[in-house]
Amino acid sequence: MKLTLLTLAVACLAVRSAADDDTVDLGGHRHRCNSIHMRKEWRQMTPDEQSKYVSAVKELNNGDKPSKYDEFTKLHVDNGNSTHTWPVFLPFHRLFIRKFEEQLQRIDPSVVLAYWDWSIDSADPSSSPIWETYGGTGTGDDQCMTEGEFANWQVYYGVNGTEPHCLRRSFNRGTTLGPLFPPEYLEQTSRDTNNYTEWWDTLERSPHAIVHGFMGGDMLDMGSPNDPVFWLHHTFLDKLWSEWQDKNSVTDRAYSGNNIDGTPALLTDEIPGYPGTTVADVFDTTSRLLCYEYSDSSNLQGTGIATEIPVAPATPGANTRRSLSARDAKYTGDTPSLGQEPTFIHKIGGSNYHRTWNLIYHNDKKWATDLDARKLCNPDPIPADFINSMGYNEDHVRNDEAKAALQVTRFNVFFEKVCTTYDIPW
Ligand SMILES: *[C@@H]1O[C@H](CO)[C@@H](O)[C@H](O)[C@H]1NC(C)=O
Numbered sequence: 422m423k424l425t426l427l428t429l430a431v432a433c434l435a436v437r438s439a440a441d442d443d444t445v446d447l448g449g450h451r452h453r454c455n456s457i458h459m460r461k462e463w464r465q466m467t468p469d470e471q472s473k474y475v476s477a478v479k480e481l482n483n484g485d486k487p488s489k490y491d492e493f494t495k496l497h498v499d500n501g502n503s504t505h506t507w508p509v510f511l512p513f514h515r516l517f518i519r520k521f522e523e524q525l526q527r528i529d530p531s532v533v534l535a536y537w538d539w540s541i542d543s544a545d546p547s548s549s550p551i552w553e554t555y556g557g558t559g560t561g562d563d564q565c566m567t568e569g570e571f572a573n574w575q576v577y578y579g580v581n582g583t584e585p586h587c588l589r590r591s592f593n594r595g596t597t598l599g600p601l602f603p604p605e606y607l608e609q610t611s612r613d614t615n616n617y618t619e620w621w622d623t624l625e626r627s628p629h630a631i632v633h634g635f636m637g638g639d640m641l642d643m644g645s646p647n648d649p650v651f652w653l654h655h656t657f658l659d660k661l662w663s664e665w666q667d668k669n670s671v672t673d674r675a676y677s678g679n680n681i682d683g684t685p686a687l688l689t690d691e692i693p694g695y696p697g698t699t700v701a702d703v704f705d706t707t708s709r710l711l712c713y714e715y716s717d718s719s720n721l722q723g724t725g726i727a728t729e730i731p732v733a734p735a736t737p738g739a740n741t742r743r744s745l746s747a748r749d750a751k752y753t754g755d756t757p758s759l760g761q762e763p764t765f766i767h768k769i770g771g772s773n774y775h776r777t778w779n780l781i782y783h784n785d786k787k788w789a790t791d792l793d794a795r796k797l798c799n800p801d802p803i804p805a806d807f808i809n810s811m812g813y814n815e816d817h818v819r820n821d822e823a824k825a826a827l828q829v830t831r832f833n834v835f836f837e838k839v840c841t842t843y844d845i846p847w
Pocket residue numbers: 498499500501502
């Protein structure tokens with residue numbers, strides 16, 4: 422036990438001194454870290470790791486106000502306008518959560534950020550085990566949190582400046598959260614483009630926005646770091662970006678779009694809120710400022726797996742497995758447009774799509790038996806007022822939702838699944 426603690430402490434000291442050495446070449450260089458931390462999905466952590474993480478977060482918000490924790494919210498509010506709806510959204514949040522992780526590690530060197538892969542829980546997010554620790558929705562008119570480790574949590578800043586208040590939440594279905602985007606949607610979105618502008622924009626306006634928009638309360642505006650779930654959510658988004666970057670040699674260096682001042686987005690841009698640190702400095706999670714990598718969470722997807730769903734053999738009768746991408750590629754012409762989805766949803770009870778699937782996948786039945794526990798649900802629509810307050814393009818968001826609905830429908834029809842938590846909202 423002593424040896425383990427000592428080893429951890431030495432490893433973390435090594436990481437810190439590497440990060441503090443500003444004379445090392447900037448950016449992009451691999452193998453500069455003495456040790457690489459593994460950021461895990463919440464349910465991949467041991468109970469001990471979870472409780473140490475929570476203790477460190479609470480400690481950061483202890484004592485006189487404003488606390489060190491509160492200063493993170495202030496930095497996020499102060500730089501909110503230039504870092505959201507602009508390409509620096511992903512680099513800014515990567516650095517922002519890393520700075521938070523550094524503060525946690527000052528309190529407890531064994532702590533590493535964790536992520537919530539909410540796509541695992543997307544069919545029924547309120548059933549996620551994270552709420553045992555993080556509490557559910559708020560109560561009463563003021564929406565204050567009264568359950569979980571962060572019950573009665575007090576925060577200091579809000580979107581309008583100094584505004585001491587309780588941590589607030591207001592789930593979109595009252596006491597529960599509606600369905601979020603399924604893993605298949607996240608995968609397809611990543612697969613579909615090598616263009617940074619398209620990728621970041623889609624990720625921000627939909628998968629990012631839906632969690633903020635559904636949780637409500639503090640999560641609804643630039644004061645969102647007040648909610649400890651913010652860190653789990655943004656660590657997951659950072660994981661998605663990191664995986665997209667690792668996809669190929671184009672995405673590995675991809676950065677584009679225009680900044681708030683109209684200049685083209687460049688790797689040499691400074692990150693708002695962090696003078697002297699550039700986008701290039703945070704491009705590689707194993708470069709010296711960062712020194713982390715992500716665990717794989719796809720094995721947590723029920724009995725099915727997100728990344729390789731068994732599909733019908735290419736040649737009838739052949740025992741081959743292909744990835745979902747190979748199967749989806751046949752359907753690229755099917756992308757629904759805005760306004761089409763109600764017709765489409767209601768059609769799934771009929772035989773049209775079934776026939777389509779059977780035509781192409783007439784041998785599918787034996788493959789489907791692997792997936793008894795898997796079902797997908799259409800994401801609830803992201804509230805329009807939230808989309809507008811963030812400055813996202815609502816038509817684009819609705820198209821993202823329709824694209825997800827199409828995938829969900831295909832999946833459920835193909836595997837004869839039904840989403841039981843879901844009422845068609847349209
Ligand atoms: C961000 O922009 C909004 C709308 O223009 C403005 O009201 C707000 O003061 C700005 N926030 C900061 C911190 O500059």
